[in-house]
Amino acid sequence: MKISTKIIYLLIFFLISIYCFYIQKKWYGIILLLISLIIMFFIFKNEFLLMAFFKIQKKNILGMKKYLKYITNPEKQLIKYQIPYYYFLYGILYSESDIYKSEKYMQKSLDMGLRFKHNIAIAKLNLAIASISKGNNQKAKLLLLEAEKIDIYGILHNQIKFIKTKLKQSHNINKTNPYFRK
Known part of the structure; x- marks a missing residue:
């Protein structure tokens, strides 16, 4: 409506x-x-956005997708500060299936202005994962550092630590052996 x-x-x-x-x-x-x-x-407070947040708390991704589909035109149905959270929820929705779509939505939500620091940290963490998948390790390291600074309460500490170890492993794999001749 x-x-x-x-x-x-x-x-x-x-x-x-x-x-x-x-x-x-x-x-x-x-x-x-x-x-x-x-x-x-x-x-x-948009009712469909509230229901999508309730569904994501229960880890019901299909229910979240159902309620997000009710919002067909976010610029008309949502007020200014709700639009970034609409794109943030779509970024979370696509984070498991299509990382590039997730990156697009997360970047759009950051550009439009997410308010809460833990949501900004989650968005930056997802952007770091997308950067790693693209092979841009420098950008991923920067985004991980930003996410670590923003995550004051340590909610994402384990995820950031895991991604840093994966980043180090991928860096060691890409490193060529100087003693090996081509």
């Missing part, structure tokens, strides 16, 4: 609740006022 239709519903319910208070039907007015407050909440 577009934000403009939510605002119209909010105004309708709010004006009817004021009218109910005016004609001394206080309980109807209270109920309609509560409904208008719920609608106002959903203007600032």
Whole structure:
């Protein structure tokens, strides 16, 4: 549902609740006022984005994908600060299947401005994994350092450590033996 239709519903319910208070039907007015407050909440928090976050907490990727598909036009259905999280969730969705799509979505979410530091760290970690898969180890090291600095609470410490060991292993494999003749 577009934000403009939510605002119209909010105004309708709010004006009817004021009218109910005016004609001394206080309980109807209270109920309609509560409904208008719920609608106002959903203007600032998209219901499908909230459901997608609940599904990802339960590690239900298919459920998250289902709710993200309901958002067909994020620029019209979401407010400005929700759009980066829409792309962030799509980046997480594609992180297991298509790392290049995931990289595109994560970069877009970082460019649009993720707010929470742990989400920024996750996005940078995914970008580092994509850089490793492309063979750009220098960029991957920079992104891992940034993710490590941002991850204050150590939530991603094990993942960063694992990726650093994989990066060192791939660096040793790519290193040629100086004693071997071609």
